[in-house]
Amino acid sequence: MGRSPCCDKAGLKKGPWTPEEDQKLLAYIEEHGHGSWRSLPEKAGLQRCGKSCRLRWTNYLRPDIKRGKFTVQEEQTIIQLHALLGNRWSAIATHLAKRTDNEIKNYWNTHLKKRLVKMGIDPVTHKHKNETLMSSTGQSKSAAATLSHMAQWESARLEAEARLARESKLLHLQHYQNNKAAAPNHCLSHKASSTNWTKPNLGNGDQQLESPTSTVTFSENHHLMIMPSGENNSVPNVTEFALSSSTSSDVKDSDHDWMRQINCPTEGVQEGFTSLLLLGDSGDRSLSTGQKDEETVAGAVEVNESDCSYYEDNKNYWNSILNLVDSTSSDSSTMF
DNA sequence: AACGTTAACAACCGCCTTGCG
DNA sequence: CCGCAAGGCGGTTGTTAACGT
Incomplete structure (x- = not known):
């Protein structure tokens, strides 16, 4: 398909966002909503691609995001849902209020997965290794x-x-x-x-x-x-x-x-x-x-x-x- | 203090899906 | 129905802070 890459324009900034860029993005979305992500950067005065803006908004700037340490309940929920859904992070995020799929994914990869491995539990199947061996014997x-x-x-x-x-x-x-x-920002995000x-x-x-x-x-x-x-x-x-x-x-x-x-x-x-x-x-x-x-x-x-x-x-x-x-x-x- | 390693997380990349003309 | 643009998703990489030697 003839898709035009969104981020290959020369002069577009990559990498970590500065507070100024965050402020510009926030101010623009608060006033106008995000509308078309592709056209947003130009309108908001940002040297970023629309995709980058969308990610920054959905994963970091959105006001309804809960940040910081995961609670035990949240950990439990993630483990249970991962057992059912696998790496379907967005589906898992649906059940964790105010957490983003990216955050959950990162948390899984850096904390929970390692913890399960340490306990001898396969993080993919959620089975104990002994159990996996048993089933492989038929x-x-x-x-x-x-x-x-x-x-x-x-x-x-x-x-x-x-x-x-x-x-x-x-x-x-x-x-x-x-x-x-209704308020202009009513439907800014639709997870x-x-x-x-x-x-x-x-x-x-x-x-x-x-x-x-x-x-x-x-x-x-x-x-x-x-x-x-x-x-x-x-x-x-x-x-x-x-x-x-x-x-x-x-x-x-x-x-x-x-x-x-x-x-x-x-x-x-x-x-x-x-x-x-x-x-x-x-x-x-x-x-x-x-x-x-x-x-x-x-x-x-x-x-x-x-x-x-x-x-x-x-x-x-x-x-x-x-x-x-x-x-x-x-x-x-x-x-x- | 300097260097190497590890952990944590933000951001990017590329593919897939969806909506629309 | 088809093709394209845009958005969404999951995997991966890059960056940086913390820690150990």
Whole structure:
């Protein structure tokens, strides 16, 4: 394709931004919005390419960015989401209020990944090395196949979520355009996040979004329910998880609910991807140190007896990982 | 104090996707 | 439907501060 590179013009500055450049960019966007990024630098009096301006804005200057140390809850969320989504940083960032994908990616590469490696956990598969060896011997091929299936399902589900976010964004934009009298900076940034969903009120405290494929329901306690509209879904017909909340106290509860709904759903293959991370082998799953092992194995015995034992199982799995993570950082706390 | 190494993070690069004419 | 421009995303590099020898 005949794309013209955006940054190959002579005279365009590269490298670190100066405070003056930041000020110019901020002032321009605050007054006019970013509009077309390509034309912005000239209008704002910057010797930068539009792409550079966009990155500087989205990763650094945006007023709704939280900077500084990641909390334990944030670390836990990143690890969980990475286990589900892999290196889909923007999708992960969607669930971490006020953090940018770039920041999360950097934090993962410089902190979390190394920590997992140190603990003997493969940062790609999130499996303990022993577990990886087991599955490579073929003992758990069927489990691996199911795992793959669940990964596909989770992936599809999250893509649906992203699509809905885009749709709501469009609605949001339309709403904005219909109400031009609103503040000029209203829609400067449109990362999909809980705050960007359009939420028509249902009158009973719950709010709903609809798309051709799914219905999304918001309830007062911030839960999100995606209900595929089709009748013949072989996938779960109800999957609920929580959007990360902007308040730190909610994050923990949200994570709890999110994990519970993934791990303890209602039928069929609904046990969820994360449960199979654990069920991949029936033997050595003792990721934790010391007394946690007994609970973990005990949970495994009950796996076929009730769906909620899956939850217990995964609770132990995640606690194992997260306790290890915590213990290698600073304070340790049980997540569930 | 000088130098080398490592860690952290900002920024860039190139590919992919999306929207629009 | 097609082609292009623009934006988005993930991988990678560059820079700098902190630390160790």
